[in-house]
Amino acid sequence: MKSDIPTIQELQQLGIVPEIIFWVGCAGSYDARAQKISKAFAKILKHAGVNFAILGNEEKCTGDPARRAGNEFLFQMLAAQNIQTLNMYAVKKIVCSCPHCFNTLKNEYPELGGNYEVIHHSQFLEELIKDGKIKINNDQASTISYHDSCYLGRINDEYEAPRNIIQFLEYEIKEMKRSRKNGLCCGAGGAQMFKEDEAGNKRINVERIDEVLENQTDKLVANCPYCITMLQDGLKARDAQDQIMVYDLSELILERIVE
Amino acid sequence: MIPILIFCVLSFLVFRKAFQRFNRIYQNIQIGRPEHLEGRTSERFKNMFLFALGQKKMFERPIAGIFHFFIYVAFVLTQLELIEIIIDGISGQHRIFANILNPFYYILINTIEGLSLLAFVSTLIFLSRRNIIKLLRFQKPELKGWPSLDANLILIGEILLIIGIFMMNSADQQLQILDPGHYSETGRLYLSGLISDNLGSVPKDILQFMERSGWWLHLLVIYGFILYLPFSKHLHIFLAFPNSYFANQSSRGQMVNIPEIENEVRSMLGLDSKIIESPSESFGAKDIHQFGWRTLLEAYSCTECGRCTSVCPANITGKKLSPRKVMMDIRDRLEEVGKELENDKNYSIEKDSRSLFDKISKEEIYACTTCNACVEACPVLINPLKPILELRRYDILMNSSGPSEWLPMFNSLENNQAVWAMAEERDTWSKR
Numbered sequence: 001m002k003s004d005i006p007t008i009q010e011l012q013q014l015g016i017v018p019e020i021i022f023w024v025g026c027a028g029s030y031d032a033r034a035q036k037i038s039k040a041f042a043k044i045l046k047h048a049g050v051n052f053a054i055l056g057n058e059e060k061c062t063g064d065p066a067r068r069a070g071n072e073f074l075f076q077m078l079a080a081q082n083i084q085t086l087n088m089y090a091v092k093k094i095v096c097s098c099p100h101c102f103n104t105l106k107n108e109y110p111e112l113g114g115n116y117e118v119i120h121h122s123q124f125l126e127e128l129i130k131d132g133k134i135k136i137n138n139d140q141a142s143t144i145s146y147h148d149s150c151y152l153g154r155i156n157d158e159y160e161a162p163r164n165i166i167q168f169l170e171y172e173i174k175e176m177k178r179s180r181k182n183g184l185c186c187g188a189g190g191a192q193m194f195k196e197d198e199a200g201n202k203r204i205n206v207e208r209i210d211e212v213l214e215n216q217t218d219k220l221v222a223n224c225p226y227c228i229t230m231l232q233d234g235l236k237a238r239d240a241q242d243q244i245m246v247y248d249l250s251e252l253i254l255e256r257i258v259e
Numbered sequence: 260m261i262p263i264l265i266f267c268v269l270s271f272l273v274f275r276k277a278f279q280r281f282n283r284i285y286q287n288i289q290i291g292r293p294e295h296l297e298g299r300t301s302e303r304f305k306n307m308f309l310f311a312l313g314q315k316k317m318f319e320r321p322i323a324g325i326f327h328f329f330i331y332v333a334f335v336l337t338q339l340e341l342i343e344i345i346i347d348g349i350s351g352q353h354r355i356f357a358n359i360l361n362p363f364y365y366i367l368i369n370t371i372e373g374l375s376l377l378a379f380v381s382t383l384i385f386l387s388r389r390n391i392i393k394l395l396r397f398q399k400p401e402l403k404g405w406p407s408l409d410a411n412l413i414l415i416g417e418i419l420l421i422i423g424i425f426m427m428n429s430a431d432q433q434l435q436i437l438d439p440g441h442y443s444e445t446g447r448l449y450l451s452g453l454i455s456d457n458l459g460s461v462p463k464d465i466l467q468f469m470e471r472s473g474w475w476l477h478l479l480v481i482y483g484f485i486l487y488l489p490f491s492k493h494l495h496i497f498l499a500f501p502n503s504y505f506a507n508q509s510s511r512g513q514m515v516n517i518p519e520i521e522n523e524v525r526s527m528l529g530l531d532s533k534i535i536e537s538p539s540e541s542f543g544a545k546d547i548h549q550f551g552w553r554t555l556l557e558a559y560s561c562t563e564c565g566r567c568t569s570v571c572p573a574n575i576t577g578k579k580l581s582p583r584k585v586m587m588d589i590r591d592r593l594e595e596v597g598k599e600l601e602n603d604k605n606y607s608i609e610k611d612s613r614s615l616f617d618k619i620s621k622e623e624i625y626a627c628t629t630c631n632a633c634v635e636a637c638p639v640l641i642n643p644l645k646p647i648l649e650l651r652r653y654d655i656l657m658n659s660s661g662p663s664e665w666l667p668m669f670n671s672l673e674n675n676q677a678v679w680a681m682a683e684e685r686d687t688w689s690k691r
Contacts, residue, residue: 005689026678028688035688042689056686060676068629068648069665070655072517072542074672076524081676084528103512111516150630155512181635185572190629194678195664198626201577 005042007056008089018053020124021091023105025098026061027225033232034098034225041097041121041250047257048133052095058085062104069191076112079104083114097121097250099151099224100189106156120152122223122249126161129168136169136256144171145217145244147208147231148183149224162223165249169256176215184208186222186230193226209234212244221247266348266478273482280489284559287597290608291552298508306640310503316638320566323388326381330417333378334496336371337424344478354431357443365446372428372450379421386414396565399574401584406492406563413493420480427473429454430466437463495562499639502560505553506640511631514648515551517542543652546614547592550646557641558589567633567643573626580626582633582643588618589646615650624650625662 011018022042027034045052060082063075086094094116096102106118128134144166152158159180166173178184187197187204197203209231212220222228228246235241247255296303309315314331318324343356357364389397389410397407428451434442448455458466488494519539522532544550567582568574574581592615599606624647633643655661671680 007686007689024685024688029685030677030679030681030683030688038688054686054689056689057684059685061672061678063672065668065678066672067514068651069668070543070648070651070653070661071665071669072520072652072656073524074669076517076520077527078672078676080521080524080528080530107510107512108514108516111513112521150628150632151512154631154635156510182570182632184575185628185630185632187572187628190627191665191668192628194668195625195662197576198573198578198580198622200573200579200626204572204576204628207572207576 004046006053007058008053008091009056009058011053012089016051019051020093020095021086021089022052022054023062023094023096023098023101024054024059025096025101025225027229028097029059031225031229033229037097037225037228037248037250040248040254044125044128044134044250044253044257047259048128050128050133055085055089060085062101062109064100064104065191065194067104067108068189069194079109079112079114083109083112086114086116091116093117093119095119095121095124097225097248099149099156100226103151103155120156120158120161120223122152122162122165123158125249125253126164129165134253135258136253137258138170138256141170141172142219143174143217144219144221145176145212145215146173146179147176147186147212147220147222147227148179149222149227150183150185150189152223153183154181162221162249165253166221169252171219171252174215174217176211178211184211186224186227186234188226188230193229203234203237205230205234206237209238209240213238213240218244219247219252220244221249221252223249260351263349263351269482270345270348273485277485277489280486283597283601284489284494286600287593288552288555288559290548290593290596291550291555292548294551294553296505296508302508303504303506306506307500307504310506310638310640311499314638316636319636319638326384329374329377329381330385333371333374336367336374337420339367340371340424340477341481344474344481348478353441354443354445357445362446368428368445368448369450372424372448375421375424376450378417382414382417382421386411389414396569399565399568399581399583401581401587402563402565406587409491409493410563412487413491416480416484416487420477423473423476423480425451425454425473427470427477429458430470430473431455433458433461433466434463434470437466492561492563495560495639498556498560502556503640505556507553507642507645511634515645517652541653542656543654544646544649545616545653545657546608546611547589547596548608549653550589550649554589554642554646554649555593557643558586558593560639561586561590561641562639563587564638566636566638567641570632570636572628572630572632578622578626579620580623580647582647585619585623585643585647586641588615592618616654619650621654621660623647624654627651 008018008021024038028038060078062082063078067075094105096105099120102118102120146162146166148159163173185204186208220231222231228248231246235244314328317327346355347353388394428448431442432448432452432455435444518533518535520542525532547555563583565583571580571582596608627647629644631644668678671677677685
């Protein structure tokens with residue numbers, strides 16, 4: 001095997017059928033910050049002994065930002081190619097570290113002929129924890145703020161899995177004023193990530209980070225690579241990078257894993 | 260005899276006019292595209308029961324929720340009295356239910372009076388929220404002028420209605436003592452009794468005048484409402500029911516598919532096409548006839564409460580986008596087109612040089628993050644996000660317009676199948 005994170009093609013050549021596909025997404029593949037999340041999640045999968053693979057270079061953007069930007073043609077192109085690939089490998093189960101990929105694969109691909117069991121990595125991590133496959137070391141207890149991403153929370157109604165993970169790690173969640181179904185967007189969804197805000201009196205990510213700062217915890221956890229970028233940019237804008245560390249759930253777990 | 264005649268002619272005219280107006284609204288909603296109703300009927304009834312009848316989402320904001328509930332229950336129960344008023348009006352009887360429903364009549368009228376007092380207090384609170392406390396969501400630019408006046412007129416109408424009820428009942432209490440033959444025994448009405456206890460020295464003819472004035476005031480306000488509703492945001496009292504029934508049942512995360520484009524892509528990739536009955540050549544929407552009819556029903560169901568706008572991240576941070584304004588603009592455009600259809604037999608919306616883009620700017624539609632906070636917030640299950648995304652689609656696909664900053668993303672999606680154009684391969688991270 002070339003790397004310790006196998007592609008489905010490599011496994012196929014060895015005659016192994018992976019139990020689950022880790023869908024990395026554009027951010028997870030190319031964004032320096034999100035690459036760390038991909039690595040952290042892959043490490044946990046290995047630690048837990050999960051038989052997984054990535055699609056590697058056969059994975060393409062799910063098309064979420066194109067579709068939400070109004071470019072249906074581009075979305076359909078990407079979706080059709082991904083569905084062809086996934087169906088060719090007879091993929092049954094997919095786990096995504098990005099809630100946008102998760103939403104599109106779960107809710108928009110079935111109509112186009114792509115039917116898979118799709119879960120978000122927070123849901124998969126919760127499962128691994130429940131099955132006792134992750135051994136952690138609980139040495140420090142502190143409070144933590146949790147940011148609900150729109151595409152996992154309000155849109156796909158998953159508020160508990162991330163919170164259960166945080167509680168399993170024995171952190172105390174200090175809820176922000178706007179949380180769960182009232183959670184405030186980070187400002188990146190609907191392809192806003194790829195353009196400047198319209199004229200207004202504040203950036204959305206700064207509005208969110210002000211609420212985080214008000215919450216006065218030194219850790220902030222999110223479940224989406226785009227949220228994490230927006231929140232870190234918000235911290236920069238408020239010159240508060242040193243006050244708060246922004247984590248993905250998988251990074252929070254990895255920090256506590258007993259090897 | 261004359262009052263009966265006036266009553267009958269007036270009632271006939273009111274109901275005929277109201278029917279014409281409601282029919283116009285029904286026709287306007289039909290301008291929308293046909294829609295396939297997804298999901299289960301039982302789920303739809305459940306939604307109607309929970310969200311329209313039960314007002315579940317109103318209680319997310321408990322203060323507004325409780326006071327709104329008082330007005331709602333008072334309004335519904337008062338309609339029982341309206342039935343009596345109509346029967347009395349036609350037959351020339353007085354309080355016909357008093358003998359029929361006895362002893363429940365006593366309980367019913369006392370309940371209505373109790374709720375009317377609660378509704379009276381609620382109405383005053385609502386007026387003060389709009390005009391004295393000046394709650395932020397009632398001060399947004401889209402409410403300037405007619406929408407604010409509309410809201411206040413409804414509240415003032417409610418106050419008049421309640422004054423009518425108490426005027427009628429308190430005079431009636433005294434008249435029951437003076438003329439028990441005509442004024443049927445209702446038993447003690449506790450709230451209007453407090454007023455009537457002070458009316459002991461008032462002559463009978465003045466009491467009769469007071470009772471009749473209250474009766475007619477009640478009736479005229481109700482008839483006024485019936486005629487006014489279809490022009491007002493207050494239409495939600497009816498449309499909340501069909502609107503929550505027809506609300507989208509598929510996942511919030513699923514945008515409406517465009518099968519024509521799906522087919523085009525499939526044929527490019529050498530896959531078999533799906534069958535489409537009457538393929539469209541226009542995608543997205545620039546005007547109301549390109550929305551599904553459910554979006555148009557939603558526009559008429561909106562009562563402009565602004566919960567959507569108050570949670571919209573774009574609006575909170577000072578952008579022009581307001582989901583409420585989008586729904587209001589759609590309704591205004593519906594009225595505009597409806598008038599054209601009424602006055603000009605040759606009118607065709609396809610040839611109209613005006614469109615929704617005259618009311619909704621690009622700046623508004625491109626500020627949306629698709630976060631669904633507006634969808635979550637709406638007490639009657641309106642989805643303001645859907646039309647926003649349809650307008651975007653039209654602008655991008657049909658006008659080849661849109662924010663220039665999106666072009667690099669579109670280009671790299673087309674050439675590299677990733678949102679960023681990167682030199683390295685997609686799996687490079689996994690090998691490092």
